[in-house]
Amino acid sequence: MATGLGRLELRQALQSITDAGVSMTGAQYGAFFYSDEDAEGGRFDVYTVSGADARSFPDRVPLRHTAMFVPTFSGARVVRSADVLADPRYGTGSTSGLPTHHPAVRSYLAVPVTTPDERIIGALLFGHREPDRFDEGSEVAARAVAAHAAAAVENTRLLGQAHRARQQAEDTAQRLQLLQDITALLSTAASTAQIVERVPPAVTTALDCAGVQLLLLDAAGTSLVGPLSPALPEHTRRAWPRVPLEVSVPSTHAVLTGAPVRSVGAELDEWPGVRGVDRGGVQAVLAVPLLDRARRPLGVLSANWEDEHRIDPGVTDLVLAVAGQVGQALERTRLADAQQEAQRKLTESVKALSAVARDLQSGLLPRRLPELERVRVAVRYLPAAAAEVGGDWYDVIESPDGRVTFVIGDVQGHNTTAAGLMGQLRTAVRAYVSEGHDPATALARTNSVLLQLDTGLFATCCLAQLDQATGELVVATAGHPPPLLLDRAGQVGELDVDAGVPLGIDEDAAYEPTRLLLTGHSRVLLHTDGVVESAPDGTERGLAAMRQILHERRADTCDAIADGVVAGIPHRLTDDAALLVLDYAGPSVQRTDAGTTLAPDLREVAEARLFLHRTLRAWGVDDDTTASAELITSELVTNAITHTGTPARLQLTRFGEGEHLRIAVGDGSTRHPTPREAGPDALGGRGLAIVDVLAESWGVRDEGDGKVVWAQLAPR
Structure with missing residues (x-):
């Protein structure tokens, strides 16, 4: 309770209070006993003494078990005795209930020190070698001194709690900031190499350590590879281009066991792979395995310190959290790397997508x-x-x-x-x-x-x-x-x-x-x-x-x-x-639409042509354009019904006053049509070739569970 922040100030304050108590009660000496628990359930230890040598008081003696002290130390009541040698409550003899080697006492006054919520802090004890030296006034003064002692101890306790809470909040904020920074960093990493390059310096700065290394398992799964921590001497880093798993060091042990490894001071020399290696000023190592979602090892994240006391449970938990994020990111980027290797020849649209993905990494x-x-x-x-x-x-x-x-x-x-x-x-x-x-x-x-x-x-x-x-x-x-x-x-x-x-x-x-x-x-x-x-x-x-x-x-x-x-x-x-x-701003061209649904029957091709003629006539489309549109419609509808066996949707769209005409045929298949060469005697296979010749442009787009094949004409 009286440790950490304010301990010295508390002791000085209580010494002053004890001195004042001796003076105000008329005692020859006084002592403040501070309450603290031990393995046996409790004890009272001397905290301050006035008017006597502290060494003359019992040190760490369970005074609460002594009959004369029990009422005070239990917080039950004030004890005042005119002569403890003649007081039947505490026995007779040379000590009269006092512990052995206790200073001589005849007049005795003891007051419990308790908080406003009646929690026992300790006791103030005053003594005199002559009998009948304490009266009612002495007791009132002792109670006042006890109240001051309780306030001093309680204020210091609350001050210490506030300091610890503030320190904990600051530590939590710093660790949260690191997790946020790592999340943002990993979200912009497009490859495994970028993760290996960016994570160590970010973690090194956040943990204020000598260096961090991120090593990955090689393709064979037998060695850890990657740049070693800059905390190690350069000749040591050059001598270890890879670390075989058979070499016993904290990093390999973390990978093999799937659990974090903490090694400090002389413990480092107990690792066979570390003996004889110049590790510079490194005195502490924390190695955390990098695992995928199936708990399979990917590598290790290892931090080094020159101070062997820097690794506490909070730091371990934080590095574990960072390692979890890095493991997920590595799993994602490794898959992306493999896909990129397998798909070298991307279309222009995929290249554009890759450019977009790279832009995404910037934020x-x-x-x-x-x-x-x-x-x-x-x-x-x-x-x-x-x-x-x-x-x-x-x-x-x-x-x-x-x-x-x-x-x-x-x-x-x-x-x-x-x-x-x-x-x-x-x-x-x-x-x-x-x-x-x-x-x-x-x-x-x-x-x-x-x-x-x-x-x-x-x-x-x-x-x-x-x-x-x-x-x-x-x-x-x-x-x-x-x-x-x-x-x-x-x-x-x-x-x-x-x-x-x-x-x-x-x-x-x-x-x-x-x-x-x-x-x-x-x-x-x-x-x-x-x-x-x-x-x-x-x-x-x-x-x-x-x-x-x-x-x-x-x-x-x-x-x-x-x-x-x-x-x-x-x-x-x-x-x-x-x-x-x-x-x-609104449309730049006027648009007119007309559409119909056709059954999966080739006889519907004629219905499609009839619908086309009626619609284009109503729109005032010229004959040449109508003739081309009829051929395109026949080919697209025939393909849709023949190759998919699903109903077809014919959609006609006119833009502006006959500026463009679009013919679109949708069906229930996601398979795209493929142009093919037809021989001179072939009965089919020329449909898309005809569309390509007649249309200004044409294409295919996916829509729901099917697709739409469209062609656009510019009227003559």
Whole structure:
């Protein structure tokens, strides 16, 4: 209780109090006995003495078992005796109940020292060699002195508790900062080599140690390889390009046992592999194994100190936590390395995706948004109170055909784990969208990725894909709040979309796209629930405030709207908040659509041609274009029915006043058509060749559980 902070000050204060007590009571000597427990259940030790030599008092004697002292030391009452030699309560004889070698006492006065909540701290004892020296006034004075002693001890105890709590909080904050820094560092590491290069210096700085080494098992699993700690002399590092597992050192033992190894001082020389090795000033080593999710060894993270007393349980727990993060990151980057090696020849779209992935490594959120032809974008991100990282994210993905996909998502939790998982999901969504998948399919595949990661966390996400030229908006959500639409009339409302199941819950989850047409100047607002949700009010109050701001600022820029929403958040953030505001200028061309569904029967090809003729005639399309469109439609519908056996969907779209005509045929198969060469006597195989000759452009896109083959014509 009186250790650590304030111990010296406490002893000085109690000495003064004991001196004052001797003076105020008229005693020849006095002592303050401090209460402390031992293995036998308790004892009272001399703490301060006044008027006598402390060596004349018993040292660590269980005085509470002595009859004369029991009432005081138990906190029961004050004891005052005019003459202990004649007092029948304590026996007779030369000591009269006093311990052997105790200074001579005739007059005796003892007062318990207790806290206001009656917890026993100790006792103040006063004595005189002559009888009848203590009266009622002496007892009052002794009680006052005991109260001062209790206050001094209690204040020091509370001061010590506050200091320890503050120190613990500072240590916890420093360790949390390290975990956050490591999470951010690992999320930007695109390869195993980057992890090996970046982790040791970051951990070295955070732990204030001599050096850190990250060694990995080689392909054969027989040696640890990697740069050794800079704390070791250079000639030692050169002599150990690899460390075979058969060499007994802390690092190899940690890998072989799967448990951390702490070795300090002379213990280091007991390792056979360390004997005779110049380790410089290193006096302490903590080696922690790096394991994958199946508890298989990947390598070791080892920290070295020149002070053998620096490794405490807190440091061990912290290095274990860092090693867990590094192990997961290594598992991810090793898989990425293997995939990159197996897929050397990537298409241009995959190369673009790789560039996007590299950009992602520069930060958990995009540093810069693309400049769009007809859309202005404003984004805002606010972490939860007392958090520096979180699981909310946003993204803007532009496709070569003019479509733009706006993404907003929320990983469960707002901590370093959520932030790391968010980076992985953002990469997955961007990858699937960049490959040409529609929003619903991208969500379904990202759901599979999250389930395979087996994190036990879930996420919500909303994708809104906009065709800038036509104003077509396709929205799909996975348990995420629906977007808000501010139309050109100034009306604000939620988009009526299928809610969908959050990512990471159901492996069979399917997501339904919602399609609508933005016919004029419109604003669309995507947000996470942290923008509107508060503990006492749920989401209603926040949604109402956001709608009001949208309506009041309907004439403002998207940046002003975003600032208004953030400023109007009606609660202290208990969750991360992300906001994405789109200001769409409206379509650049008019669009007219017509479509029909065809049964899986080749006789439907004639129906498709008839539908085409009626539609193009109504649109005023010229005869030459109609003739080309008829051939293209026949070939695409025939291919869909012949090769898939599923119903086909014929969709005709006219852009502007006959500027372009698009023919699209969808079916229920994800297998893409492949052009093939047909001989002069072949009866088929020329369909896609005909489409390629007649169409200005054509292509295939995945959609849901099937695909769409489209061709575009420019009227003559």
